[in-house]
Ligand code: AMP
């Protein structure tokens with residue numbers, strides 16, 4: 002009997018040790034929302050938490066994707082010129098946030114860019130420069146001011162047949178915020194969320210220690226970082242010419258399209274990085290600032306609280322907001338930080 006007691010106690014202790022030392026999973030990576038999504042939960046990386054996070058990404062993709070025919074966005078687009086569609090709260094929130102940036106950029110950032118995105122097919126094997134007729138026709142369909150949102154009924158209506166929403170410039174930022182909500186709910190202290198380069202460095206790396214985030218060289222994204230920045234609990238989002246592009250007749254065409262010309266925006270920029278606290282804002286702003294160019298983009302960023310930016314141009318000049326000046330470490334001497 003005594004022996005039995007001893008055995009039970011021993012087994013119990015072993016069980017306790019085994020549970021407390023249960024190995025966390027390594028960082029998990031899945032292809033979601035059209036991109037490679039990696040999450041690192043460090044010692045809190047249980048299978049349940051990783052699966053809750055990736056399930057949320059699966060759900061968001063099934064609501065917000067413009068590249069499937071069963072999402073809210075597909076339904077709104079299919080009903081363009083016909084009838085309003087009752088959308089999910091997520092769709093309304095992301096669309097309404099997008100429209101704030103359309104206003105801030107006088108329409109350079111426009112969530113009705115869909116027909117132009119489809120005409121260029123960038124990121125697919127059919128990518129090609131559209132004919133001038135196609136460009137002219139689809140440009141007439143782009144106008145964020147025409148979107149009709151009924152906030153009471155929760156519906157979205159695109160009044161012109163052929164109009165199409167595309168939330169590709171903002172959806173990943175929203176997804177990162179949604180993951181942060183899950184982490185907060187579970188009282189997780191730190192994590193790295195990387196949704197295809199859309200980063201959230203959540204919490205503190207270790208007590209009083211920053212995460213060090215590298216910014217890609219836009220001309221050689223697979224090389225070492227061009228510079229690094231220390232951050233704690235911030236999102237870092239970049240829009241750049243290297244993310245999605247194709248070449249035709251020796252000319253490179255990237256995926257950030259100017260509604261005013263119907264072509265990829267052609268200014269002196271290679272990339273714009275935004276550092277702030279809310280990822281949907283960072284995502285919308287990186288695309289917006291890229292579209293506006295250095296001077297107007299910088300003016301927009303400087304008008305916003307808690308928002309820093311890094312503009313890298315074709316002359317290999319790096320411009321940063323005042324809050325970053327003493328904070329960045331340049332790693333590539335082909336580039337110069339302009340004060
Ligand atoms: P990002 O990588 O966040 O800068 O977003 C680029 C994506 O946003 C593109 O692949 C398109 O889906 C979409 N997009 C392209 N041009 C615009 C624009 N002018 N306004 C809003 N979204 C755009």
Ligand code: MG
Nearest residue numbers: 170284285288
């Ligand atoms: Mg963006």
